[in-house]
Amino acid sequence: MTQQNYKVLPEQHHMRIDKLLAVINPEYSRSQIQSWISQKFVTVNEKVVKPNYKCAEGDKLKWKVPEKESFSVEGEDISLSILFEDEDLLVVNKPAGMVVHPSLGHQRGTLVNALLFHCDHLSELNGIERAGIVHRIDKDTSGLLIVAKNEATHIHLAEQLVAKKVERIYEAIVHGVIDHENGLVDAPIGRDPKDRQKMGIVDQGKPAITHFHVLKRFKNFTHIKCQLETGRTHQIRVHMKYIGHPLAGDPKYGPRKTFDIGGQALHARSIGFTHPTTKEWMHFKAEAPSKFQELLTQLEKMY
Structure with missing residues (x-):
């Protein structure tokens, strides 16, 4: 087993211990975490607690994680x-x-x-x-x-x-109409302190930079391309939400009312790099899948 430590944040005050640990350890189910608590693998301020314990700001949590x-x-x-x-x-x-x-x-x-x-x-x-x-x-x-x-x-x-010598270009469909042609989002990304299953813009996060360019505007939506300088988890999804233009179809970062296309409208359409052996610059492109193209067609008709 490995031991982990955590200090409860102000916004997590009054959250149940089992729910908080599930947020911190998204790879484990809440029932698994409740089992840890019942087996006394979890302490708060060096004391054993029950699964319904309500955390307080500043509580010091310790728990032992069973080997996966x-x-x-x-x-x-x-x-x-x-x-x-x-x-x-x-x-x-x-x-x-x-x-x-x-x-x-x-x-x-x-x-x-x-x-x-x-x-x-x-x-x-x-x-x-x-x-x-x-x-x-x-x-x-x-x-x-x-x-x-x-x-x-x-x-x-x-x-x-x-x-930053690999060229990675994506295309996406986002909510809202972006009124300028080009933009840059420079905002650090880290675990969302309120929901550990999400990433967010946090002061102590890792540097993250996304460039974007408008390809076409529709009624209430915009088709864009994005180029990454960094490669943080969920980077484009988090950055576009941050500037008020979340991705269409995004179940995690998008609005409740969005298109149901089985996930976010995001496609890694081209990549360029230097071949490690031949030293040749290589560049490849792949068209977006049918669901993405169908959504663009649907938006065109709504225009």
């Missing part, structure tokens, strides 16, 4: 859309709805499962669960990813990402 259940990662015969492949890397177009790598909640049907079936070798720099994965996009975001077949390629690509 291990699982095997196996290749699966899942169709892949491959734009490029050589002995060092692949560029794949991930469909919306596919999880990038397996976890306890998604042990099958992920991009990694498909890659392990397709490839004889993949980089295991980050473990077999993330074999080949250099960078990620959300489950419901479609688009382009670079996959490394060996450790040297993985390291080189990761260094390019850190040095």
